[in-house]
Amino acid sequence: MRYSRGHGSFGNVRYFTVLRAALTALLCLLATFNMVRAQAVGMATISGTIVTPLSVTSVTPLAFGNVLQGAPRTVSRTAASGDTTAAVFTITGEGGAGITIEFTLPQYLTNPSGARLPISFSAGDCTIDSLAGSPALPGAGAWVGVSPFGLPPVSIGATNGSTSVYLGGKITPGMRQAAGTYTGDIIISVSYDGT
Amino acid sequence: MNEQQSRTRSHLIRRISLWGIAVALLCVGALDLGASVMVAPTVVFLSDRNPTGRLIVQNPTDEPSEVTIRFSWGLPYSDSLGNVQVSLQDTGITDPRSAVEWLKAFPRKVVIPPRGSQTVRLIAKAPKDLPDGEYWARIIVSSREGQTNPTDAAEDGKIATQLNMVMQMAIMVKYRTGELVSDLELTDVRTTTADSSVSVYLDMSSRGNVSYMGVVAAKLTDADGKLISESKTNLAVYRELRRRLDLRVLAGDFKKPFNVDVLIAPDGRTDVPPDDLIKGNKIEYSAEIE
Numbered sequence: 001m002r003y004s005r006g007h008g009s010f011g012n013v014r015y016f017t018v019l020r021a022a023l024t025a026l027l028c029l030l031a032t033f034n035m036v037r038a039q040a041v042g043m044a045t046i047s048g049t050i051v052t053p054l055s056v057t058s059v060t061p062l063a064f065g066n067v068l069q070g071a072p073r074t075v076s077r078t079a080a081s082g083d084t085t086a087a088v089f090t091i092t093g094e095g096g097a098g099i100t101i102e103f104t105l106p107q108y109l110t111n112p113s114g115a116r117l118p119i120s121f122s123a124g125d126c127t128i129d130s131l132a133g134s135p136a137l138p139g140a141g142a143w144v145g146v147s148p149f150g151l152p153p154v155s156i157g158a159t160n161g162s163t164s165v166y167l168g169g170k171i172t173p174g175m176r177q178a179a180g181t182y183t184g185d186i187i188i189s190v191s192y193d194g195t
Numbered sequence: 196m197n198e199q200q201s202r203t204r205s206h207l208i209r210r211i212s213l214w215g216i217a218v219a220l221l222c223v224g225a226l227d228l229g230a231s232v233m234v235a236p237t238v239v240f241l242s243d244r245n246p247t248g249r250l251i252v253q254n255p256t257d258e259p260s261e262v263t264i265r266f267s268w269g270l271p272y273s274d275s276l277g278n279v280q281v282s283l284q285d286t287g288i289t290d291p292r293s294a295v296e297w298l299k300a301f302p303r304k305v306v307i308p309p310r311g312s313q314t315v316r317l318i319a320k321a322p323k324d325l326p327d328g329e330y331w332a333r334i335i336v337s338s339r340e341g342q343t344n345p346t347d348a349a350e351d352g353k354i355a356t357q358l359n360m361v362m363q364m365a366i367m368v369k370y371r372t373g374e375l376v377s378d379l380e381l382t383d384v385r386t387t388t389a390d391s392s393v394s395v396y397l398d399m400s401s402r403g404n405v406s407y408m409g410v411v412a413a414k415l416t417d418a419d420g421k422l423i424s425e426s427k428t429n430l431a432v433y434r435e436l437r438r439r440l441d442l443r444v445l446a447g448d449f450k451k452p453f454n455v456d457v458l459i460a461p462d463g464r465t466d467v468p469p470d471d472l473i474k475g476n477k478i479e480y481s482a483e484i485e
Contacts, residue, residue, distance in 0.1 A: 054234050056362035061359075061360050096427070098428055102283065177354055192281075193271045
């Protein structure tokens, strides 16, 4: 749902009172019915500018499930079921706007006692899709199997205002790896390149 | 319009804009999204007259979200192929146009309740005698979400992993002071052709003391003027930039030679209030492609 308004008369205070009341009514309507769906939604300000918020959503985290000592486990960028899933992020914002996506990825995961578990990402571990595809079947023109360390510049999907990013990886436990839970951060940064 | 009226108008526009942003965030918040926060606007403008600004962060989820705010540096730059990227830099910033050191945000760390929002106030404490022009920083809104539930790792000598997904959104902040000029020069244009596409490389240089903001559009037409394809994108040139526009040659009955028309204009931005744009020049370019 998108709509815009033209310039108003800035000398008329009553106009703003009416506008505020209208916005409040709309707000209440949305809060009550939770009726807005599908694509990113924007609303015009009085000067006619459509505001589309920027958002990065973690849909699923990168999960390796339980692993055993000496048994490396790889999660592909298309993994989407069971106890192993690829990381899936959805970026929403100004449809068609150019963005830069950067990953900051760990080399090790650590447990509370400081033991390290190697984690690695390879050149084909990432897919970027602005055409509403799926991990296994991204839309035509998607960047499939690219390196997470140097992602290509992309545009947020022009039709749905959305871009999906899929990331796989590999952990390599040693033969004498201590049991326990190992943690680490995957950081995804998104910037508009046209602002 | 005198200065008093101008200030009143500017104040009203800001207030209404913030209302618009807040409602837009609430509208999007009504969507069934996963774990995330949303940030608006896409650019924050501050000035010597209005050194304070706001950023609205909303948590559309049913879980509380911890959000941290910091400033960073990152201008769009391009490689030889005309790919434009932004690389964020947190330390060792020596650029004289950096505002990172003297911008403040309040709060810098906050837990936003489910379906709640937080206004982040920005204040510029610019040094005195700052030369006229525009100064830049990126405000980084970071949220930590999507933690995996660690499986019962310790039992049976198993190993489990918990990867925390950290999402960062980098929003440009521009501080302006004094007389402002936006001026862009198209220093070079090159086109290349492949079987199914024409690429246009635009070398641009900002000659003003503010970043040039506008839209760049290119059209590919055949010898009869029939449209083959077109491309359009938002443009921000801070210093030097090479941008490539790819125009697909779609299947059809098109007569050669083709023609490419490029228009760079400060109009047409839908993401920035017109009052916040320092309008620069318009550039048109046409070339025949064999």
